Amino acid sequence: MKLVPLGDRVVIKQLEAEETTKSGIVLPGQNKEKPQQAEVIAVGPGGMVDGKEVKMEVKAGDKIIYSKYAGTEVKIDEDEYIIVKQSDILAIIE
Amino acid sequence: MKLVPLGDRVVIKQLEAEETTKSGIVLPGQNKEKPQQAEVIAVGPGGMVDGKEVKMEVKAGDKIIYSKYAGTEVKIDEDEYIIVKQSDILAIIE
Amino acid sequence: MKLVPLGDRVVIKQLEAEETTKSGIVLPGQNKEKPQQAEVIAVGPGGMVDGKEVKMEVKAGDKIIYSKYAGTEVKIDEDEYIIVKQSDILAIIE
Amino acid sequence: MKLVPLGDRVVIKQLEAEETTKSGIVLPGQNKEKPQQAEVIAVGPGGMVDGKEVKMEVKAGDKIIYSKYAGTEVKIDEDEYIIVKQSDILAIIE
Amino acid sequence: MKLVPLGDRVVIKQLEAEETTKSGIVLPGQNKEKPQQAEVIAVGPGGMVDGKEVKMEVKAGDKIIYSKYAGTEVKIDEDEYIIVKQSDILAIIE
Amino acid sequence: MKLVPLGDRVVIKQLEAEETTKSGIVLPGQNKEKPQQAEVIAVGPGGMVDGKEVKMEVKAGDKIIYSKYAGTEVKIDEDEYIIVKQSDILAIIE
Amino acid sequence: MKLVPLGDRVVIKQLEAEETTKSGIVLPGQNKEKPQQAEVIAVGPGGMVDGKEVKMEVKAGDKIIYSKYAGTEVKIDEDEYIIVKQSDILAIIE
Numbered sequence: 013m014k015l016v017p018l019g020d021r022v023v024i025k026q027l028e029a030e031e032t033t034k035s036g037i038v039l040p041g042q043n044k045e046k047p048q049q050a051e052v053i054a055v056g057p058g059g060m061v062d063g064k065e066v067k068m069e070v071k072a073g074d075k076i077i078y079s080k081y082a083g084t085e086v087k088i089d090e091d092e093y094i095i096v097k098q099s100d101i102l103a104i105i106e
Numbered sequence: 107m108k109l110v111p112l113g114d115r116v117v118i119k120q121l122e123a124e125e126t127t128k129s130g131i132v133l134p135g136q137n138k139e140k141p142q143q144a145e146v147i148a149v150g151p152g153g154m155v156d157g158k159e160v161k162m163e164v165k166a167g168d169k170i171i172y173s174k175y176a177g178t179e180v181k182i183d184e185d186e187y188i189i190v191k192q193s194d195i196l197a198i199i200e
Numbered sequence: 201m202k203l204v205p206l207g208d209r210v211v212i213k214q215l216e217a218e219e220t221t222k223s224g225i226v227l228p229g230q231n232k233e234k235p236q237q238a239e240v241i242a243v244g245p246g247g248m249v250d251g252k253e254v255k256m257e258v259k260a261g262d263k264i265i266y267s268k269y270a271g272t273e274v275k276i277d278e279d280e281y282i283i284v285k286q287s288d289i290l291a292i293i294e
Numbered sequence: 295m296k297l298v299p300l301g302d303r304v305v306i307k308q309l310e311a312e313e314t315t316k317s318g319i320v321l322p323g324q325n326k327e328k329p330q331q332a333e334v335i336a337v338g339p340g341g342m343v344d345g346k347e348v349k350m351e352v353k354a355g356d357k358i359i360y361s362k363y364a365g366t367e368v369k370i371d372e373d374e375y376i377i378v379k380q381s382d383i384l385a386i387i388e
Numbered sequence: 389m390k391l392v393p394l395g396d397r398v399v400i401k402q403l404e405a406e407e408t409t410k411s412g413i414v415l416p417g418q419n420k421e422k423p424q425q426a427e428v429i430a431v432g433p434g435g436m437v438d439g440k441e442v443k444m445e446v447k448a449g450d451k452i453i454y455s456k457y458a459g460t461e462v463k464i465d466e467d468e469y470i471i472v473k474q475s476d477i478l479a480i481i482e
Numbered sequence: 483m484k485l486v487p488l489g490d491r492v493v494i495k496q497l498e499a500e501e502t503t504k505s506g507i508v509l510p511g512q513n514k515e516k517p518q519q520a521e522v523i524a525v526g527p528g529g530m531v532d533g534k535e536v537k538m539e540v541k542a543g544d545k546i547i548y549s550k551y552a553g554t555e556v557k558i559d560e561d562e563y564i565i566v567k568q569s570d571i572l573a574i575i576e
Numbered sequence: 577m578k579l580v581p582l583g584d585r586v587v588i589k590q591l592e593a594e595e596t597t598k599s600g601i602v603l604p605g606q607n608k609e610k611p612q613q614a615e616v617i618a619v620g621p622g623g624m625v626d627g628k629e630v631k632m633e634v635k636a637g638d639k640i641i642y643s644k645y646a647g648t649e650v651k652i653d654e655d656e657y658i659i660v661k662q663s664d665i666l667a668i669i670e
Contacts, residue, residue: 483670485667485670486667487666488634488666488667488668524667530629532663554612554643
């Protein structure tokens with residue numbers, strides 16, 4: 013199964029908390045606060061969204077920072093994704 | 107009886123919870139959380155909606171993910187439908 | 201007395217609850233939940249409403265589904281009507 | 295003293311409750327619920343209001359239904375009026 | 389000292405409560421409810437306000453009805469004024 | 483250190499309460515209610531702000547009345563300023 | 577790792593509280609109130625954002641005052657940043 017987002021939506025997958033610490037040591041206590049880093053899985057076509065032209069600026073594979081509490085969590089085949097609007101993506105991590 | 111949605115509305119029908127698990131085993135306990143997967147039943151004509159041009163991008167038969175709590179539930183001849191705006195549809199499942 | 205709606209308003213009259221069940225048997229217990237089916241009685245001229253061009257797409261006699269809690273109830277000569285904006289009408293029942 | 299409304303405002307005067315019942319019998323108990331029928335007393339010039347062109351479609355003498363809780367009550371020389379925006383007028387009674 | 393309002397602002401001065409009763413008798417008990425009648429003291433230039441062209445339609449000396457709770461009270465040299473936007477002025481009293 | 487406001491922002495400095503009374507006598511009890519008079523310290527360039535063209539109409543040195551609770555207080559080198567949008571400035575005092 | 581902000585976003589880094597006092601003495605008690613001074617770390621490309629053309633007017637290295645409570649805090653490699661929209665930046669400190 014594949015998710016094809018509409019309009020300016022972007023399907024993202026949260027990065028594991030242990031990836032957010034520099035060392036390779038897994039720190040389960042830090043898991044409590046939800047990391048806001050995610051990988052882009054699929055990107056909508058953009059175009060006219062709510063009467064405004066939207067150009068998509070992220071692509072599948074980008075690592076991004078997204079706005080806390082934004083988006084809708086969905087579960088497909090045991091995998092968890094979040095669908096956000098591109099405007100909820102704050103920055104790309106390079 | 108047939109529902110003909112107006113403007114950018116879409117008539118959808120929620121998919122049964124057991125369809126959302128990979129295996130064929132029915133898991134009634136998982137029914138508690140409302141699945142957000144639905145099938146598109148009928149699609150409005152789009153056009154000018156609230157002063158903005160809307161182009162419909164879903165069609166009857168599409169399986170979709172929609173925004174939790176969106177839409178209005180209606181009951182026609184013992185069948186339950188949800189009428190949402192297309193902007194409440196997040197992604198198509200392929 | 202006749203109600204002539206202004207702008208994008210539509211005068212509707214709620215359909216009786218017993219009409220919403222397939223069989224002809226009256227089910228008074230189901231009356232508790234307000235049915236959202238109504239018949240269109242009169243339709244405003246549309247045109248520029250709040251700075252946006254609105255084209256009326258329903259006509260007197262249409263059976264419709266409208267958004268729960270929408271509109272204003274009015275009582276004229278012992279008859280009860282609801283005045284809604286066309287955007288509160290979700291679908292036509294055919 | 296005369297009230298000259300600005301922009302898309304309309305000065306209305308509430309119709310007495312007993313006028314809203316078909317028979318001529320005065321029913322004081324029905325006074326509790328505020329009738330939403332009024333007569334138009336004066337109409338603003340319309341034109342550009344909040345950046346949108348508004349064309350006035352009611353005239354002095356029209357009997358109208360207005361949106362409950364809309365408008366501002368004013369008292370001039372012991373007479374009570376309500377000043378509403380034309381968009382708070384739902385329908386003309388003919 | 390003189391107040392020169394900006395944009396679509398209007399400086400008004402509340403009329404005394406006793407002026408709002410037809411007879412010349414001062415009724416202090418009626419002072420409790422704030423009268424909404426005022427005299428226009430100074431009028432802003434209008435023009436582009438929040439991206440919309442506003443044409444000023446009141447002038448100094450006009451007696452007006454204004455929207456209850458609108459505006460900001462200011463005290464200059466012991467005199468109290470209210471600064472409102474023109475859209476908070478409902479009608480001119482002639 | 484100097485504050486250079488962006489867009490339609492204006493840096494203002496609240497006038498001391500004793501300046502707001504005609505006599506030269508300092509009235510400390512009146513300090514409780516925050517005076518809304520201020521002097522303009524620095525003015526942003528205006529231009530396109532939130533998609534709307536804004537022309538700046540105040541200049542450094544102007545004494546102004548501003549909207550209570552508007553703006554952000556900042557402290558630079560022990561001096562306290564308030565940064566407001568020009569639309570929060572109600573009138574110039576001449 | 578580097579943060580590349582999207583649209584009209586700006587990555588900023590809060591200045592230490594002791595930098596906000598003229599003297600060089602560290603005043604830990606003043607740390608309680610969050611200083612609103614920050615340094616610009618990275619600036620988005622601007623362009624069409626939410627249907628409006630945004631021109632970026634700050635650059636990396638600028639010291640700025642930003643709106644309290646604005647923005648999203650992010651932690652990258654033990655460093656804490658705040659991502660704000662340019663419209664949350666009130667003034668540049670020169």
